[in-house]
Amino acid sequence: MIVIQAKLIFLTQQDKQIVLDLMKRWSSCMRFAYKRLLEGYDRKTLKRDLQGTFDLNSRYVDDAIMKARSTLESSKELGSNPKKVIFGGRKLFKKLQKRHINGKAYKKLKIRWHEKRKGNLYSRGDKSKKGNLNTRIEVRKNGTFLRINVGERKYVYAKIQAGWKKNKNREEILQEIAKSNMPYSVELKLKNGNIYAYFAIEEEYPEIKITKEKGAIGIDINAYPDNISWAETNEKGNLISYGNMSMPELASGDKDKREYFRWQYAHEIVKIAKEKGKAIVIEELEIKDKGKRGDFSGRKSRRIRHNFSYKSLLSKIKTLARRERIEVTEVNPSYTSIIGMLKYAPQYMITKDIAAAYVIARRGLGLQEKIPDNYIKFLNTLTEKELEELKEHIKNTVKNRHLKKKHLREIDKAIEFLQSLESESERVLKPLDGTSFSTYDFWQVLKVAVVTPFSPEKVPRDFSTLKGLLIQGKWGDP
Structure with a gap:
């Protein structure tokens, strides 16, 4: 994806205020959609209800729902509580709660937070509409403009200022995009009283040749x-x-x-x-x-x-x-x-x-990893006392691996299973029946059994010591 940033220059202050009001309504719509998605509402119901509530057309509402869903999924991926998402930024919000900040500093922080919370607008591109229907790039003799849909057949035009002299080719790229009818998405953001546009174009990649x-x-x-x-x-x-x-x-x-x-x-x-x-x-x-x-x-x-x-x-x-x-x-x-x-x-x-x-x-490449034979033989030589010591080592690593104590029972079964492996056909590891123990957890057992004895403090970077055990099956005092 290619993203081009540009500053918008409005012809009149009234035009700018109309767009700011649109951004405020869209931001409210997105936050409202997020709350409803948490409650289990579906897209169709939201799309029907939100158009009248926030006086936005169908496309703007659909884009607001999409952004809300994206924020919800991102929150879940990061493992945070979706109900505690703060629009406008958690960091700024916490700063505003500090009592020692006041006067001009507090006012400045509050303005920044409100800009991030209420100064947003997103419009997806559409190939069937030759680019973007709600926010369209138009090339004129006196410059490149962004046409913003602010209501039924009502538009506001803003001149696109695409950067400093060293980035003068940015405007040329936007002009080429407008002429090619490529789909492009536009996101408006309010920063320090100015409105900036971010144009995103999905790249069309060539056919894969190196496989x-x-x-x-x-x-x-x-x-x-x-x-x-x-x-x-x-x-x-x-x-x-x-x-x-x-x-x-x-x-x-x-x-x-x-x-x-x-x-x-x-x-x-x-x-x-x-x-x-x-x-x-x-x-x-x-x-x-x-x-x-x-x-x-x-x-x-x-x-x-x-x-x-x-x-x-x-x-x-x-x-x-x-x-x-x-x-x-x-x-x-x-x-x-x-x-x-x-x-x-x-x-x-x-x-x-x-x-x-x-x-x-x-x-x-889709290849599976088998436990080397000599590691299996090594585990088979461990006595009951040595197995108990091995389990103690595993207990010490449980906290580092974020495992619960109940998984120790599955680790015990894993050790039993490893000792019972004899034929080569069994060397491709499979999950233990009746447990949630992962196939890869066997390798953790091996790590504790093989690496810990000769390097108890930390994992070494030189593993040449294991070569004799791995290849020749030689080991000293277990």
């Missing part, structure tokens, strides 16, 4: 140290090459600087995939855990904040890859690091990050 037919490149993004690890496979999932890319710029600096470097790193990854003729496999990143306080604070906040940044980076990789006709597959990232560190890091003498990228690539 997973010849293999894939798996991408693993790590918060600390900040780096991208990649691993190339052939069509059978065998490791061919790998690499690592440091990203120190994403750890600090202003927003624009980080955004610039995210694009640069995305270009580098896509360049590698294009040169090697391989598809790209990336992680699906979902940020749900907000911590105990619900504000992303505490021990996990660092990782979560990085996930926001890396989700943006992965989105850019997808966009650039599709422009270059490269297939992009998203996979579940669960336990890719654990599988990589236990199975492939010792085998190929690579870092656990590159090993995780390799697992991601294989998962993108």
Whole structure:
């Protein structure tokens, strides 16, 4: 998606006031629709009722409902309470509640909050209507204008000021969009008393040519140290090459600087995939855990904040890859690091990050991971006393894994199940009957059993110690 920002210059103050009133009604309509969606109302009922209540046409109301639904779904994805969403911004709202802010500072904050809460308008593009029916770009001899529908056959025109001199080509792009009849969405926002328009155009991507037919490149993004690890496979999932890319710029600096470097790193990854003729496999990143306080604070906040940044980076990789006709597959990232560190890091003498990228690539090819035979044999040698010690180690990791104590019973069953595996056909892991225990949780049991004994304090970065156990089946004192 391409987004172009522009400032709107109105011919008269009266025209501006009419548009401000429209934005206020639309914002109220969207908030009202959000409350009704929480109560279980359907789109058709809302669309019929809201037109008369807020004096908006059918398209404006439909767009308000769509935005409300989008906000509701986003809230659920982040794991927050949809009933506690604050339109206008929670951060600004909390600042307004502080008693030590008063006078001009308080007034300024209140204006900003009201602008964010009431100064919005969104209009979707429509291909059948040659662009956008409610907010249409019109090219005239004296400039480029935005025609805004403010009522039945009533329009207000505002001149589009598309940026400073260095961005003078923005207006030319908008003119080309208007002439091509491409569908484009327009969002109006009120900031510091001025109205800004954001034009969004959905990109039409060319047909995919580079697929997973010849293999894939798996991408693993790590918060600390900040780096991208990649691993190339052939069509059978065998490791061919790998690499690592440091990203120190994403750890600090202003927003624009980080955004610039995210694009640069995305270009580098896509360049590698294009040169090697391989598809790209990336992680699906979902940020749900907000911590105990619900504000992303505490021990996990660092990782979560990085996930926001890396989700943006992965989105850019997808966009650039599709422009270059490269297939992009998203996979579940669960336990890719654990599988990589236990199975492939010792085998190929690579870092656990590159090993995780390799697992991601294989998962993108639809390959399943089996527990190595020698790990099974190792678990079978554990005595009752050693199994009890293993369970104690698992209990200590339960808090870190966000598991409830009831899952310990399922972990016990998992250990039993692992010890009973004998034939190779059973090595493809399956869920335990009658439990909610995930297949990937077996790898967590292995991690505690194999890694913890030689590195109890923290997970090491060098897994060469496991090579003898993994390949030759040799181990010392359990």
